[in-house]
């Protein structure tokens with residue numbers, strides 16, 4: 001199957017190239033750019049020599065629609081809102097990594113992204129690809145909206161508790177930290193080396209664009225869910241997200257009981273690893289892989305459940321989950337091309 005990547009010169013794009021180069025069923029067919037034409041990818045990224053001999057080419061939506069079987073959109077939010085509708089309706093299935101097709105309410109998109117949304121009817125048909133929880137719909141998707149990096153970590157960590165009603169869903173707090181590659185390759189003062197190195201910052205306090213995405217999915221699982229508190233921090237590392245979630249238990253449970261619930265829930269999911277009790281994950285333990293590692297612990301003094309969830313933002317948080325979804329859309333083994341283990345240390 002022929003796979004193309006738009007936005008191939010960005011961090012999400014090169015992670016797609018890296019993973020697709022090892023894929024047994026997808027061949028990298030073409031890589032597209034909005035700013036470069038006929039420029040070897042290796043001019044930007046020499047480490048891709050022998051992995052991607054293709055040149056970055058000007059985006060040609062008509063050619064992509066007919067020549068590719070799947071196109072991955074790894075462009076900034078705002079750009080996908082107009083590109084995705086142009087790409088849909090042809091031969092190629094569309095997998096969008098941006099935030100543009102995730103929020104079903106276009107008013108929410110305008111409020112949180114402060115950009116013009118894609119057409120509402122188009123968004124309505126896009127399948128939200130939190131893979132572990134939406135496989136049946138992913139199977140038949142022709143346009144797939146890949147979840148955000150923070151929402152992936154947070155939602156996988158909260159799902160068993162929220163769906164089984166074991167926590168008070170009106171009091172959920174998510175405290176999340178991300179490596180700098182989560183902001184993409186573009187520069188900004190926040191990710192300037194001297195500002196970020198040896199430092200630790202909170203940002204977008206109560207304004208993060210992933211708040212409505214997390215709330216949307218939580219409310220699909222449980223309509224009682226109230227607005228969440230979600231804080232994001234910048235870690236002085238390249239890759240990785242840790243989301244720590246806190247919520248009061250709605251009934252008395254031990255750590256062992258919650259652990260059993262989580263382990264049973266994810267026992268058939270190849271990429272979610274529920275850790276043994278008291279073995280809390282670090283971001284390095286999933287780096288470079290499509291794994292999400294989760295730990296749970298009950299604080300008997302406060303009656304709160306603590307859930308820790310870690311992913312690599314560029315893999316399970318972006319390119320890896322996008323390929324996992326594409327595997328399901330094409331009927332391939334869900335793990336195809338994604339069997340690499342974490343790089344440690």
Ligand SMILES: NC(=O)C1=CN([C@@H]2O[C@H](COP(=O)(O)OP(=O)(O)OC[C@H]3O[C@@H](n4cnc5c(N)ncnc54)[C@H](OP(=O)(O)O)[C@@H]3O)[C@@H](O)[C@H]2O)C=CC1
Pocket residue numbers: 006007008009010011012013032033034035036073074075076077079097098099147148149181182183184185186313314317318
């Ligand atoms: N980084 C991460 O961890 C995650 C990223 N995402 C999402 O994935 C998408 C890509 O992110 P990421 O790779 O990190 O970002 P980058 O900024 O690293 O790359 C985005 C690429 O998009 C291209 N681009 C820029 N403007 C436009 C435009 N107007 N039209 C078309 N293409 C454009 C640029 O390449 P060129 O100039 O060659 O066109 C650029 O290299 C974003 O929507 C992001 O929110 C989602 C989850 C995690």
Ligand SMILES: CC(=O)N[C@@H](CCC(=O)OP(=O)(O)O)C(=O)O
Pocket residue numbers: 076077097098099100147148149178179180181182183209210232234
């Ligand atoms: C570290 C960092 O800056 N991370 C980015 C993640 C953005 C992202 O992935 O954008 P989407 O909304 O398209 O999902 C942020 O917090 O905004």
